[in-house]
Amino acid sequence: MSPASFAALPRLVSLAPRSAQARGLAGRILERAAGLHGCDDLLAGCAGAIKELRGVLDRYLRTRPVDYLVSFRALLAVDEEYHWANTLEGFTDDINHVDCPHCGVGVTTAIGDFGHYSQVWDGDEEIRRDLRPVAAEQLTGTGRWMHRIAVRDGQDVLADGITYLFGKAECPCCASVFTLADEYTSANRPVMR
Structure with a gap:
């Protein structure tokens, strides 16, 4: 810059x-x-x-x-939602990485044509858990705003992906459940002065 x-x-x-x-x-x-x-x-x-x-x-x-x-x-x-501006790819095959807030393992999440899941590898074994979308009416803050704009503009794939992004993920290792967007934001939102 x-x-x-x-x-x-x-x-x-x-x-x-x-x-x-x-x-x-x-x-x-x-x-x-x-x-x-x-x-x-x-x-x-x-x-x-x-x-x-x-x-x-x-x-x-x-x-x-x-x-x-x-x-x-x-x-x-x-x-100023820089972290979302730099990661959204339209949910055709968005892949993100977060750490489980409970056990610390690196979790890969997929939202799109490949499915909607969290994933870890244990040696050669892939372990997946389905993501749990949030109901549109339960979205708050940035998630609600993003979803509202996408719905208003007829962007159904984007709107659907946002419900998964702001929904719940289960850690395939420890089975704890966390809000995917919260963990991604915590790790990736830039600290502004």
């Missing part, structure tokens, strides 16, 4: 309503905004442009574009 990226952000936002490339570049800049880049003052100076980009992205998503996921991820970054 360089100062030029943040300096370009207002211009990209002004082009974003009519340019997929500008929306994409602005989104990628914001997806990487969390971190040690030494440009916090420049980022703070872009607050107006970032607010404007949020509206542009929200309106664009309502059109149900073919590049929906790119703009959805950019919207997550605008709302």
Whole structure:
């Protein structure tokens, strides 16, 4: 991330309503905004442009574009949900890694065409447990917001995947049950200054 990226952000936002490339570049800049880049003052100076980009992205998503996921991820970054902006792949075959909060074993989770499960390997033996989706009406906070946007925009696969992402996972080793999104967020959400 360089100062030029943040300096370009207002211009990209002004082009974003009519340019997929500008929306994409602005989104990628914001997806990487969390971190040690030494440009916090420049980022703070872009607050107006970032607010404007949020509206542009929200309106664009309502059109149900073919590049929906790119703009959805950019919207997550605008709302400082950097860890989700950088990991969501649309739930065709999203694979994530978390540690079980009870026994500490590394657990792989899959959400998508391969199924919805948590997994560990014990030597040559694969041990899987089904993920447990949360009911849409029980979603809260970021999960509810993400799901609401996906449903509003007719993104059924994304909406369904979010219910698994914010649902429960069972550790295949110790059988403890934990909220997948909480563990992923705990391990991956950047600490902001």
